[in-house]
Amino acid sequence: MVGFKKFLSSVWEVLEVVIVSAAVVFLIRQFIAQPFLVSGASMEPNFYDGNYLIVDELTYRFGEPERGDVIVHRYPKDPKTFFIKRIIGIPGDKVTVRKNEVKVFNKGVEIFLNEKYLPENTFTTGGVEAVLGPDQYFVMGDNRLNSLDSRSWGPLERRYIVGIVRARLLPVKELGIISRPGVE
Numbered sequence: 001m002v003g004f005k006k007f008l009s010s011v012w013e014v015l016e017v018v019i020v021s022a023a024v025v026f027l028i029r030q031f032i033a034q035p036f037l038v039s040g041a042s043m044e045p046n047f048y049d050g051n052y053l054i055v056d057e058l059t060y061r062f063g064e065p066e067r068g069d070v071i072v073h074r075y076p077k078d079p080k081t082f083f084i085k086r087i088i089g090i091p092g093d094k095v096t097v098r099k100n101e102v103k104v105f106n107k108g109v110e111i112f113l114n115e116k117y118l119p120e121n122t123f124t125t126g127g128v129e130a131v132l133g134p135d136q137y138f139v140m141g142d143n144r145l146n147s148l149d150s151r152s153w154g155p156l157e158r159r160y161i162v163g164i165v166r167a168r169l170l171p172v173k174e175l176g177i178i179s180r181p182g183v184e
Contacts, residue, residue, distance in 0.1 A: 036072050036084065036165070042141030042148065043070070043084050046117055052170035053084075053178075057163035065137060065158075066090065067104070067111070068180045070165040073139070073156060084165065085149055085156075088113065089130070089138030097126040097151055102140070117181050118142060126151040137161070 038051040047053070047070070055072045065071060067090050075081040089095040094105040102124055104111040115122075124144040128151050132138060136155035141147025150156060165178050 034163075035169075036082065038084055041146050042143050043086075044143040044146075045119060046070075046142050047084060047165075047168075050170070051168055051174070053165050054167040054169060055163040056166040059164055060161060064090070065161060065164070066180065067113075070178060070180075071139070072162045072165060074160040074162065076153060076156065076160055079160065082162065083148070085139035085141055085147070086117075087137050088140050088150070089132050089155075091132050091134050091136060093138065094129070094131045095138040095150075096130075097124060097128040100124050104138075114181055118144075130155050135159070 034055050034057065036053045036055045038047050038049055038053065040049055053072075065087050067087055069087045070084065071087060072082055072084050075083050088102060089104050090106075092106060093111070096103045096105075100123055102113060102115075104113055122144055124140075130138055130150065132155050135158040137158065138150045139156050140149045140151065167177050168174050
């Protein structure tokens, strides 16, 4: 009988560890961070198909997305589908894409987009002008010739943003923290 009680006590300890671990993982994935696997070429040359990323879901609960952030969001036309894009315009901005130029104006003043993350001579297609409402963002892929983004389906509403990309885990040779490019 003593051996059986000891056995039950051991089983209970293991179950406690499993339950607590599962709860912690669930809470982290639901409210703090989650993994994301890049699928497609829309963010090349900065993110490639198969890159494994960590998405921070907590930061935007306390602050707003900023110009230059790389985000994961739900596709507005099919919210079950997730995309990775870069924020070009924030609420209140006017964004124009015309003749291979992307221009952003805030309160009538042109904002210089420091797009050092793009290869030299990157060609940007499209003829778009969007004035962003209080809850809207203009997002684009870094691979401007191969990206389904705000140039196609318009401004992205805040409610579709899942979080900001914080780290790349795979491939291991590219392991690292993802930083936001400066806006001058």
